[in-house]
Amino acid sequence: MAPNSGTPPLLIDPGLDVPEAGTVATGAPPDAVTTLRRSADAAGGARRLLARLRDVMAAGGTAQSRLDKIVMLIAAEMGADVCSCYVMRAGEVLELFATIGLNLDAVHKTRLRVGEGLVGDIAAHARPVALANAPSHPNFAYRPETGEDPFDSFMGVPILRGGRVRGVLAIQHIARRAYDEQDVETLETIAMVVAELVATGELVDNRELQVANDLVLLPSRLDGVSLNRGIAMAVAVLHRPQLTIRQMVADDPEMELGRLREAVDSMHSAIDRLLILSGESGGEHHEIIETYRMFATDRGWLSRIREAIRTGLTAEAAVQQVQNDNRARMASVTDSYIRERQLDLDDITNRLLQHLAGRQDKADGGTLPEEFVLVARNLGPAELLDYDRTRLRGLVLEEGAAYSHVAIVARALDIPVVGQCTGVLSRVDPLDFVIVDGDHGQVFVRPAEDITEAFLKSIEVGEERKREFAAARELESVTRDGVPVRLMLNAGLLIDLPHLHATGADGIGLYRTEIPFMVRHTYPDTAVQKETYAKVLDEAGDKPVTFRTLDVGGDKTLPYFPDLGEENPALGWRAIRIGLDRPAMLRKQLRALLWAAAGRDLRVMFPMVAEVSEFIRARRVLDLELRRLAQDGVAPPRDLKVGVMMEVPALLFQLDALLPNIDFMSVGSNDLLQYLFASDRGNPMLNNRYDLLSPAMLSVLRMLVRRCEAAGVQLSLCGEMASRPLDAMALLGCGFRTLSMSPGAFGEVKTMIRSVDVGVLQQFLDSLLGRPDRSLRLHLLAFARDHGVRL
Numbered sequence: 001m002a003p004n005s006g007t008p009p010l011l012i013d014p015g016l017d018v019p020e021a022g023t024v025a026t027g028a029p030p031d032a033v034t035t036l037r038r039s040a041d042a043a044g045g046a047r048r049l050l051a052r053l054r055d056v057m058a059a060g061g062t063a064q065s066r067l068d069k070i071v072m073l074i075a076a077e078m079g080a081d082v083c084s085c086y087v088m089r090a091g092e093v094l095e096l097f098a099t100i101g102l103n104l105d106a107v108h109k110t111r112l113r114v115g116e117g118l119v120g121d122i123a124a125h126a127r128p129v130a131l132a133n134a135p136s137h138p139n140f141a142y143r144p145e146t147g148e149d150p151f152d153s154f155m156g157v158p159i160l161r162g163g164r165v166r167g168v169l170a171i172q173h174i175a176r177r178a179y180d181e182q183d184v185e186t187l188e189t190i191a192m193v194v195a196e197l198v199a200t201g202e203l204v205d206n207r208e209l210q211v212a213n214d215l216v217l218l219p220s221r222l223d224g225v226s227l228n229r230g231i232a233m234a235v236a237v238l239h240r241p242q243l244t245i246r247q248m249v250a251d252d253p254e255m256e257l258g259r260l261r262e263a264v265d266s267m268h269s270a271i272d273r274l275l276i277l278s279g280e281s282g283g284e285h286h287e288i289i290e291t292y293r294m295f296a297t298d299r300g301w302l303s304r305i306r307e308a309i310r311t312g313l314t315a316e317a318a319v320q321q322v323q324n325d326n327r328a329r330m331a332s333v334t335d336s337y338i339r340e341r342q343l344d345l346d347d348i349t350n351r352l353l354q355h356l357a358g359r360q361d362k363a364d365g366g367t368l369p370e371e372f373v374l375v376a377r378n379l380g381p382a383e384l385l386d387y388d389r390t391r392l393r394g395l396v397l398e399e400g401a402a403y404s405h406v407a408i409v410a411r412a413l414d415i416p417v418v419g420q421c422t423g424v425l426s427r428v429d430p431l432d433f434v435i436v437d438g439d440h441g442q443v444f445v446r447p448a449e450d451i452t453e454a455f456l457k458s459i460e461v462g463e464e465r466k467r468e469f470a471a472a473r474e475l476e477s478v479t480r481d482g483v484p485v486r487l488m489l490n491a492g493l494l495i496d497l498p499h500l501h502a503t504g505a506d507g508i509g510l511y512r513t514e515i516p517f518m519v520r521h522t523y524p525d526t527a528v529q530k531e532t533y534a535k536v537l538d539e540a541g542d543k544p545v546t547f548r549t550l551d552v553g554g555d556k557t558l559p560y561f562p563d564l565g566e567e568n569p570a571l572g573w574r575a576i577r578i579g580l581d582r583p584a585m586l587r588k589q590l591r592a593l594l595w596a597a598a599g600r601d602l603r604v605m606f607p608m609v610a611e612v613s614e615f616i617r618a619r620r621v622l623d624l625e626l627r628r629l630a631q632d633g634v635a636p637p638r639d640l641k642v643g644v645m646m647e648v649p650a651l652l653f654q655l656d657a658l659l660p661n662i663d664f665m666s667v668g669s670n671d672l673l674q675y676l677f678a679s680d681r682g683n684p685m686l687n688n689r690y691d692l693l694s695p696a697m698l699s700v701l702r703m704l705v706r707r708c709e710a711a712g713v714q715l716s717l718c719g720e721m722a723s724r725p726l727d728a729m730a731l732l733g734c735g736f737r738t739l740s741m742s743p744g745a746f747g748e749v750k751t752m753i754r755s756v757d758v759g760v761l762q763q764f765l766d767s768l769l770g771r772p773d774r775s776l777r778l779h780l781l782a783f784a785r786d787h788g789v790r791l
């Protein structure tokens, strides 16, 4: 389908004059009395029509005959000379499936491409068009076989389902006639019923639909941003799937109004309960209630739903119709705040539909396909982990940023991820076959066979590369000029642990302890924590493990932790700040680590330290617990090393005081970049705005290498940049000799290491750092190419 942006929302040409191209005239809302009178008329008309439509459906007959009757009915009820139904076919073509008033020989012959003619324009922009003088409109496409010469006025609406255009329903009048918004709404209501009938096979013969589906639901390619490499092919599961509405038409509007009232009340109570449970009016719950209030108190929203019910729709269908209508109107809005409100409204609509269906549970209901690609607007890392990892093949997000924790968790799961895939939720239906190309940041929806085959070949090549990288496991991690580089694993889930041996890692450079906390529904007590940490140490054997204490806050929320609704969670109460303010929590975690380590080596690292004094206070808590060990009869660790994450720039200016107090430092480049450049790591708008390979970032890193070397402090880097071969090459150039990365990166990074002459690289990088460039990426890429570095 053609893009929706940049087009006027609704073309209504109310007068009899020739309209100018692109005339927009939804106009100011009519006064209240006129609106009431008109809506009462329209409601009556639409209700009659819907009732008769149901009779036609109940009467049976072939699909074509029913479709023919339906266009006849619409024409009769709306006093139109023509009513036609176009259905989407292969190649983004709209085929005339049924008509009354146009030449019948044109049925199944007349075809218009999406974007061609008025019908194509409606489909391209998913919006209604109403014109008094259609032939004079620049988009009018004359088809002699239809015999439409005598018809002056035209009104058409998209047949929408699941946010996609499935066809177009149009009426025409011989005489010039000014259509109004009520006319448009009536036709939209009918189109909604037609859409459901098309989709359920009630209206178009199922076999025809089958062929049509293969052809109609075109393969489409959506561009996004690669958040993790690799290719996945599977059917789609929508994180918040649309409920299927089975019954569109109702006999008793009063009963439907009652159902709506009950559902709204029950939704209201559920949201109140959420608020009470959260204990705070903050965070997501606060947003939900605010959004709910905004729409619930916006009389327009509920009253439009009620009005739609009065036209004869079921409560569900009415809610859906108002949503479709909103979406079509919002399609061309580019203002991000308003678009965000539309997403909120989608959320509320889905909630309301669930309450109408009497279901407030998770929509997948535990019936996940054997293999699936998850498609979501955005997800928290814990929400991702809610899905069965053994079946999850890939992830596609409408939003999502490279350093968001959901992307990090997805990398740990080693699944391809494409983020910022605008519009994917409206293009993909549940169980659509999709290909996630994480290498190029693209998603293919219902791909054609040749595309699928090409990807199958790519997967083969990828497997071959994986085998090559797996073979690299046995090779030493040493540069071409003989400098050894220690490669460590980033982990946080027990399923990560087998990677420790599969990758040949030298140890775990970052164990994110918060991840086991995030996947639980209650706070784990000391014994449970001890068990987890002991398992990690058992699995690691004699390889070192660096445990980072709880790093929650920001986008890492715990289900059982109060949501504070902070304005800037990334700058908020998180990580060691929570640990120091809630020392009991920190003590319990440190006790669990000490118990788990008993008699073995232990490395403990504190996250988000901004002041040396914070480190010292945290270290004191550790010492306190260390002293308690004897009372508990537990052996102390054989060797205890304590370090910090370098993430907050303030710490860069306290190195004189810090370095003598720590055993090691690990750079958290994800956070360091965000704080150095004041650039939210989770904000997709800022995704590539600042580069890790900027002179600023690389100068800081090189300085840290020098200072740590001089102080005899071990230094490593455990942010995502260590997982990318070119970035990792730059780190070697800065002097890093220990890198900690996600499991999927080992092969590539080791291959790069073995092909680089780090002496030459270091000199090259030194010569670059004073440049005014925003990024040195291209220079480093050129270096790699010129010096045969394998990236």
Ligand code: PEP
Pocket (backbone or CB within 6 Å): 408, 510, 512, 551, 647, 667, 668, 669, 670, 671, 672, 718, 719, 720
């Ligand atoms: C980092 O900030 O680079 C880091 C490794 O920590 P996290 O991504 O878990 O915040």
Ligand code: MG
Pocket (backbone or CB within 6 Å): 607, 647, 668, 670, 671
């Ligand atoms: Mg961090």
